[in-house]
Amino acid sequence: MLDNNLLKCPINLKFDYDWNRVRRVYTRILEKKAQGNYQSNFQDSYQSTVYSLGSQGAIISSTCLTDYEWNIWAGPLLEFVLPVEIHDLSNKLLKENLNFINFGYFIHHGEIKKHSDGISDIRAKDGHCNVNYVISSSDNHAKTVLYNPELNIKEEYPSVVGTTWILDSSSQHWVENTGTREIFQIKIFSPFSQVKQFFADQNLI
């Protein structure tokens, strides 16, 4: 049977959590960012501006792939407002020698243009995967498309609220969306096959 999960794969990982708490803190941080409260510097490699939250993480802000500012929040303060079980997951990933990088959270509007992650990050030399949980999505037709030109494989998955997907983000990918999407993301710099196997071993595939 043809495997149609070579670049992405659904996993049975649910985050039954009151995301209002995360949303509220994220919104407040963005308000303070707009007021000029945080030091920033432009990172050429990511074509993004990094707004420092000190030892508590950062907001990575860009418009190079989006029509509207795309702000990704990561770091200890985000982890503080996440459910405790999520920390168990990062510990399990690390225990299995997967290169867990961080958790991220963002709300974005409109499309995300075609790109590949990890090219500029030497930590991602072995691979680059995102695990994306769709918290909310206002466009019923929103979808993520992945394409590997070497293998000539194209796959896609819909932005269905409450679903979680692993994607090989080192491949070309983009998001077709006319609404607002809210995503919780786990960034892992390991090969897609290994990340997929990890979740299979957890009986989540």
Add this chain to the structure above:
Amino acid sequence: MKSNLKFNFTAGLINGIGMNLTVNQSPITVSEKFVVDIDVELPTTVEFQLSGKNPSDTVVKNGEILADKYVKLETIVVDGFTIFPYQVSERYLTLTTNNTTISADYWGVNGIAKFTIDQDDPALWLIECPGIIH
């Protein structure tokens, strides 16, 4: 929102006796190292009442303090998130004595210290602390 607060203290004792301390009117036994662990509903102000300090509890020789009776707040742990008093805005940690209010983590006088979280979510409060996100 419910929250757990842990206040980690060290203290100076004179002849084995520390200051009298109550936290939200509950008496606390002061030793050289002790923890006040309380569950609260946010927003909240935790009140520390300090008493029992006499002039003889500060031992001075040739202008040098050799021993003192005091309570010092070392760290505050808010739902597992550790912060140091210097990271907290002076409006959130105060010590009032003789009608004078200052921001201090070394409490060597009789008076009332207050620690305030003025948000219903500790994360929103942490954002406002200048020493935590700067």
